[in-house]
Ligand SMILES: Nc1ncnc2c1ncn2[C@@H]1O[C@H](COP(=O)(O)OP(=O)(O)O)[C@@H](O)[C@H]1O
């Protein structure tokens with residue numbers, strides 16, 4: 497479903513993404529795990545077509561991200577690190593606004609907005625001003641906008657960052673549910689998040705993938721994911 501080969505992104509002298517290569521099969525949930533500054537956000541922005549690469553190849557559902565960005569955008573729902581919300585809008589108006597931008601057919605907009613609102617637990621706040629809602633609800637709205645148009649692939653950048661423990665539990669449960677029907681890449685620097693939600697993990701450190709395996713392969717009875725992660729991301 498997703499294929500990334502020799503991906504490089506330079507910001508002037510800084511090599512933020514340094515020859516990354518990985519594949520995600522349909523239905524897989526890949527955890528993109530790495531310390532701050534490892535290159536997770538940069539890689540995800542490139543995958544969604546939000547940022548050009550310096551070199552390398554990315555295809556999603558068979559479409560080249562750089563040659564067919566519109567085809568890719570139709571198939572990818574993206575939750576950026578900071579959700580692109582308009583605080584002055586109410587939830588319904590915002591979802592309708594995003595649905596229009598995504599080119600969802602006029603006659604389908606209301607039905608589709610209602611569908612994603614239900615999927616993300618938003619019906620009770622649908623008429624509320626976004627700016628007055630909690631961070632947990634804002635994150636749900638961010639997920640809802642990513643789901644508009646029912647994309648096959650979801651790319652979620654640190655979806656639980658800044659949430660309180662209860663909100664974290666709720667959002668993780670919601671992502672787990674979404675993962676049943678989508679191919680997902682989720683970035684995080686929180687190890688339990690990976691073990692709870694993901695089937696596979698790619699550990700990224702200084703722009704390079706230093707491990708890419710099923711979670712069971714990176715752990716054993718006398719070896720935790722924490723230990724593996726710590727060893728691979730030291731220095
Ligand atoms: N637009 C940018 N301009 C310059 N440097 C950037 C830009 N975006 C990210 N970087 C740098 O690239 C590196 C990787 O950042 P990022 O992808 O945000 O890491 P992560 O999401 O893993 O924390 C960092 O050193 C960061 O400072």
Ligand SMILES: [Mg+2]
Pocket residue numbers: 536537538577653654
């Ligand atoms: Mg980031």
